[in-house]
Amino acid sequence: MxxxxxxxxxxxxxxxxxxxxxxxxxWLSSPATARRGVWAGELGMVLAVVGTLLHHGIVDxxxxxxxxxxxxxxxxxxxxxxxxxxxxxxxxxxxFGALCVTLVGAxxxxxxxxxxxxxxxxxxxxxxxxxxxxxxxxxxAAGKLEEWLPQRPITYxxxxxxxxxLLAVAVGIAVVLVxxxxxxxxxxxxxxxxFVFGIMMIIPIGGADMPTVISLLNSYAGLSAAxxxxxxxxxxxxxxxxxxxxxxxxLSVNMSKAMNRSFTNVLFGAxxxxxxxxxxxxxxxxxxxxxxxxAAGILTAASKxxxxxxxxxxxxxxxxxxxxxxxxxxxxxxxxxxxIHPVAGRMPGHMNVxxxxxxxxxxxxxxxxxxxxxxxxxxxVLIIGANDVVNPAARTDPSSPIYGMPIIDADKAxxxxxxxxxxxxxxxxxxxxxxxxDKTLMLFGDAKSFVGDILRELSGSHH
Amino acid sequence: MKTDLLTSLYVFMLxxxxxxxxxxxxxxxxxTPLMSLTNALDAIAxxxxxxxxGEHKSNLSAILGTIAIVxxxxxxxxxxxxxxxxxxxxKKSPTKKP
Numbered sequence: 150m151x152x153x154x155x156x157x158x159x160x161x162x163x164x165x166x167x168x169x170x171x172x173x174x175x176w177l178s179s180p181a182t183a184r185r186g187v188w189a190g191e192l193g194m195v196l197a198v199v200g201t202l203l204h205h206g207i208v209d210x211x212x213x214x215x216x217x218x219x220x221x222x223x224x225x226x227x228x229x230x231x232x233x234x235x236x237x238x239x240x241x242x243x244x245f246g247a248l249c250v251t252l253v254g255a256x257x258x259x260x261x262x263x264x265x266x267x268x269x270x271x272x273x274x275x276x277x278x279x280x281x282x283x284x285x286x287x288x289x290a291a292g293k294l295e296e297w298l299p300q301r302p303i304t305y306x307x308x309x310x311x312x313x314x315l316l317a318v319a320v321g322i323a324v325v326l327v328x329x330x331x332x333x334x335x336x337x338x339x340x341x342x343x344f345v346f347g348i349m350m351i352i353p354i355g356g357a358d359m360p361t362v363i364s365l366l367n368s369y370a371g372l373s374a375a376x377x378x379x380x381x382x383x384x385x386x387x388x389x390x391x392x393x394x395x396x397x398x399x400l401s402v403n404m405s406k407a408m409n410r411s412f413t414n415v416l417f418g419a420x421x422x423x424x425x426x427x428x429x430x431x432x433x434x435x436x437x438x439x440x441x442x443x444a445a446g447i448l449t450a451a452s453k454x455x456x457x458x459x460x461x462x463x464x465x466x467x468x469x470x471x472x473x474x475x476x477x478x479x480x481x482x483x484x485x486x487x488x489i490h491p492v493a494g495r496m497p498g499h500m501n502v503x504x505x506x507x508x509x510x511x512x513x514x515x516x517x518x519x520x521x522x523x524x525x526x527x528x529x530v531l532i533i534g535a536n537d538v539v540n541p542a543a544r545t546d547p548s549s550p551i552y553g554m555p556i557i558d559a560d561k562a563x564x565x566x567x568x569x570x571x572x573x574x575x576x577x578x579x580x581x582x583x584x585x586x587d588k589t590l591m592l593f594g595d596a597k598s599f600v601g602d603i604l605r606e607l608s609g610s611h612h
Numbered sequence: 613m614k615t616d617l618l619t620s621l622y623v624f625m626l627x628x629x630x631x632x633x634x635x636x637x638x639x640x641x642x643x644t645p646l647m648s649l650t651n652a653l654d655a656i657a658x659x660x661x662x663x664x665x666g667e668h669k670s671n672l673s674a675i676l677g678t679i680a681i682v683x684x685x686x687x688x689x690x691x692x693x694x695x696x697x698x699x700x701x702x703k704k705s706p707t708k709k710p
Contacts, residue, residue: 170653178637180702187696201659207666212678220685228693242651245687249680253660256673374657381660388627393654395631498643510705516640
């Protein structure tokens with residue numbers, strides 16, 4: 150095969166791979182065709198890699214083989230992690246993607262300098278700045294999610310000033326390099342400063358902000374890959390990077406809407422800021438509580454039940470018990486649905502995956518809008534490990550820090566039951582008026598054991 | 613501006629529009645698999661790393677390229693694998709009750 154034929158062949162293979170990638174995401178739109186989407190993506194990837202190996206400039210196949218084998222050896226266990234660890238695995242994969250992009254960008258600079266045209270140097274700078282900050286930022290996020298690092302946000306005076314200052318210096322260096330690409334001594338600084346910025350950016354982030362942060366890092370990883378596509382003149386990489394960037398962007402916007410944060414607030418990474426202001430006056434108001442026996446009685450008497458899970462359910466590993474409760478009630482003819490708030494959990498869609506793993510059928514998992522429409526006809530809403538996402542103050546109290554945040558309207562159901570360890574407030578430190586309603590019953594205890602106790606009552610009354 | 617570059621910008625713009633339209637349609641139910649799948653697709657950056665390592669123009673670029681291949685390949689393998697595992701778990705409720 151002549152080099153020209155090989156080149157044409159490679160370009161055609163890339164074109165097919167690009168089409169397969171778009172189909173892959175299109176098929177993901179429904180659970181019925183979603184797995185076909187994965188196969189399309191895999192086929193596209195394999196075709197593109199095999200095609201690339203035909204590239205005439207390749208002289209050394211040994212390193213490629215080592216890289217591919219080692220990568221597969223690391224990749225398999227990363228694909229086998231437990232479903233509860235999916236958020237940290239996702240953060241880690243953003244870090245790996247960003248690492249790849251940054252290393253390729255740095256090599257390209259050193260191979261081409263000083264002959265780097267201004268536009269090329271601009272996208273190359275964008276590539277390594279985004280890549281470098283996404284790498285450390287994602288590692289930090291993974292560390293917080295895995296609880297190797299403290300989950301609580303760490304804030305100090307002038308934090309935003311320091312962070313934006315760092316970023317400004319990095320951009321300043323990029324501008325100098327665009328005009329003088331021969332000043333190679335500046336290049337390591339352009340890598341190092343975003344590297345530090347990535348760490349600083351995640352320090353003020355608390356666990357509950359993770360869905361937004363992971364989405365944002367996803368978007369950055371995609372954009373940096375698209376920039377790499379410009380540097381290498383690879384249309385396939387531009388397409389894959391834009392798809393990833395668009396996906397991360399859409400999810401970031403969804404998440405920030407679901408937390409009632411403005412989009413600029415998200416873009417500048419000013420997450421954990423509003424939390425400090427939260428703690429309101431805590432009144433010792435009376436609440437009603439109920440035993441597992443009473444709760445079981447109320448649930449069996451209901452004809453329509455909505456379960457609202459939150460991160461607390463995942464922490465207590467209660468999802469399998471919750472599915473048993475779903476089975477027991479469904480068997481008795483109770484219509485049981487799940488109401489999932491977009492930011493429940495630690496990443497977009499987290500609760501759905503956990504419940505699907507526990508064998509809850511996906512057609513019973515409803516998103517916020519749909520479930521809110523049915524709330525007034527719901528007999529019992531059972532809240533497990535969620536708090537702020539069902540706080541009616543978000544609708545009614547303009548002085549509340551979460552005012553305006555869309556919530557699941559649990560207070561519109563006929564009876565509200567809340568499984569909770571104690572009367573401590575949620576992540577935002579905000580009191581929840583839902584607890585004090587006449588129709589609310591607090592079920593004090595660990596989510597997993599309390600649901601287990603309800604199940605025991607249900608099977609007892611059965612005989 | 614060179615025509616290559618302009619073509620690339622067109623590709624970027626069109627791909628971004630397609631991305632928005634296609635991904636907007638993905639149900640929130642599948643947002644976690646969406647993120648792991650787009651991540652796996654993003655690992656196509658491996659083609660750049662393969663050329664870098666394979667061309668071996670300098671020792672630095674060959675070493676960095678090889679590390680980049682490892683990082684991207686682990687994303688592709690792990691990403692597709694876990695996405696498929698997740699999607700396998702999503703089941704509809706049985707249509708007929710015994």
